[in-house]
Amino acid sequence: MTADAADADAVVVRVDRDRCIGSGMCALTAPGSLALGADGLARPVRGSVDGAGGGGDGSGGNGERLTEALAEAVDFCPVEAIALYSARHGHRLAPAE
Numbered sequence: 011m012t013a014d015a016a017d018a019d020a021v022v023v024r025v026d027r028d029r030c031i032g033s034g035m036c037a038l039t040a041p042g043s044l045a046l047g048a049d050g051l052a053r054p055v056r057g058s059v060d061g062a063g064g065g066g067d068g069s070g071g072n073g074e075r076l077t078e079a080l081a082e083a084v085d086f087c088p089v090e091a092i093a094l095y096s097a098r099h100g101h102r103l104a105p106a107e
C-alpha cells in the first residue's frame with residue numbers, strides 16, 4: 011500500500027459527550043477505537059471529544075484506519091454521538107449530515 015492510499019483510509023474519530031448516554035455499545039463493537047472513560051462516557055482511543063467536560067483540543071489527532079468495526083460502532087450508537095472525519099481533508103464522512 012502506498013502512503014497516499016493509507017492517508018485516504020485514515021479517519022479521525024470524534025465523540026460528542028453532550029449526546030453520549032454511556033451505553034457502551036461502541037466500546038464493545040470497536041474496542042480498539044473507542045472506550046468508556048472513568049466518567050462512564052465514551053471517548054476515542056485516539057482522536058478528540060466534543061461537548062462539556064470533553065477536554066479535547068479539537069485537533070483530532072493523527073487519524074486511524076477505518077475498520078469495519080469502527081463503521082459499525084458509528085451505526086450502532088443510539089444517539090449518533092460518534093462521527094468520523096477524513097484525517098486528510100477534515101470533512102465529515104459519517105454519519106451523513
Ligand code: SF4
Nearest residue numbers: 030031033034036087
Ligand atoms: S454507543 Fe454512543 S451513546 Fe453508547 S457509549 Fe458509545 S458514544 Fe456513547
